[in-house]
Amino acid sequence: MLHTSRRRLRAALLAAASATLVAAALPSPAPLGIGDALFPHLGNPGYDVLAYDIAFTYGGSNSEPLDAVTKIDARVTQRLDSVNLDFTHGTVRTVEVNGLPAEFATAGEDLVVKPPDAVEEGSRLRITVTHTSDPRGTKDDEGWVRTSDGLVMANQADAAHRVFPSNDHPADKAYFTFRITAPSELTAVANGVRMAKAQAGSTTTWAYRTSHPMATELAQVSIGRSAVVRRVGPHGLPVRDVVPAADRTKLEPWLRKTPGHLEWMEQQVGPYPFETYGVLIADADTGYELETQTLSLFERSIFTSGAYPEWYVESIMVHELAHQWFGNSVSPRTWSDLWLNEGHASWYEAMYAEEKAHQSLELRMRDAYKQSDNWRAAGGPPAAPKPPTAGQKISLFRPVVYDGSSLVLYALRQTIGKEAFGRLERAWVSGYRDGTATTADFAALASRIAGRDLSVFFKAWLYGERTPPMPGHADWRSKAVAAPKAH
Secondary structure, eight states, X not given: OHHHHHHHHHHHHHHHSOHHHHHHHSSOOOOOOOOOSXXXXXXXXXXXXXXXEEEEEOOSOTTSOEEEEEEEEEEESSOBSSEEEEOOSSOEEEEEETTEEOEEEEETTEEEEEOSSOBOTTOEEEEEEEEEEOOOOOTTTOEEEEOSSSEEEEOTTTTGGGTSOBOOSTTSOBEEEEEEEEETTSEEEESSEEEEEEEETTEEEEEEEOSSOBOGXXXXXXXXXXXXXXXXXXXXXXXXXXXXGGGHXXXXXXXXXXXXXXXXXXXXXXXXXXSOBOEEEESSXXXXXXXXXXXXXXXXXXXXXXXXXXXXXXXXXXXXXXXXXXXXXXXXXXXXXXXXXXXXXHHHHHHHHHXXXXXXXXXXXXXXXXHHHHHHHHHOOTTSOOOOXXXXXXXXXXXXXXXXXXXHHHHHHHHHOHHHHHHHHXXXXXXXXXXXXXXXXXXXHHHHHHTSOOHHHHHHHHHOSSOOOOTTOTTOOOOOOOOOOOO
């Protein structure tokens, strides 16, 4: 007991020391990664996160850091003398490993933790980090997005670790619990289902928990003057929308469309894969919408500006809903598998627009085919995208991963037929539900369902610099623009 007490005291003193002194105590801390081709320093080797329990305290100003405590429950997959977490844009105050204070230092965008003792393969690893979470930043930072009355999250592709310490890669999905304390006049909402709500003085603490594993990039916490609108979807599914309270009546015509969207998607690919769904409408200018799990994020202006036809807005709502199957329930093993997310979401967006608003899928695909070679030249082929522009990680989301990848699905359907294609889609989302999968997994499943080897098809369509001829449309042409000559 005396030895343990001394070790606790020594570690506590080190954890309270300055960052310089703590860094000096660690053996050459360095940022690590799991080797993702597009984000080489994202994710960390040696452990598998099982669950996160994250507590945020919001003081009422979205220009001040939040106090936070992140608890990570993980399984060790190889012996570790130190543990790397992805984390930046916050101040770390203390770290504990398995209940004991631990030394820590930063290296790049990693938080490097030195446990009192090495952790062995197969053991459980419980890390508690007391830190701040800073919402101040630019659009290139993302993570927290400041709204007119609070905050929401936009963590795609690599911004969750700007909000909380994590293994910030979709290959490592985990269960999440969020506990948000905020002034009682505000409403806090997060992924999953609300577990508790308790008021203490002038603040209220809200607790939410996911029933299915989730990638860090899909985490969502909303804090603001919000109304939570509830209704029932297919098979009794709880549907909850989160909107600015002042706009509740104005937005209701859009909100009541969601149960119909859910029914339509279930007709295409089968049962909705999560415990709840809804839209989160934020008064913020993001320039995009986002498929955060069980609660898709939308800009207020897309519904209120009057700039878009109704069919278009609905098709965008279906795009984010389709991601709940493609990208959320079945997550990409690497970021190069992104085409499986965005290609499918764009596919069902286009299918919905054709069925409900007579917007021709074939014409859309023909237009995409015309542009496809240029898209590939600019962003790489669908399954081998070029890395994002330095300092602009969201630039990964180029046209080639949207309609450029839907074009692959159209060509596949042309090749194997509509009936086999429909069976493939349903088999994909049911077989890999709550997991991760790769492009190779999709190609193998397609070959099994088609009853023939499709490897030549996928190699050309997913990895070729030029777009292959479209089956059934020999007259389609891609209009590649010649590169300018040097002078």
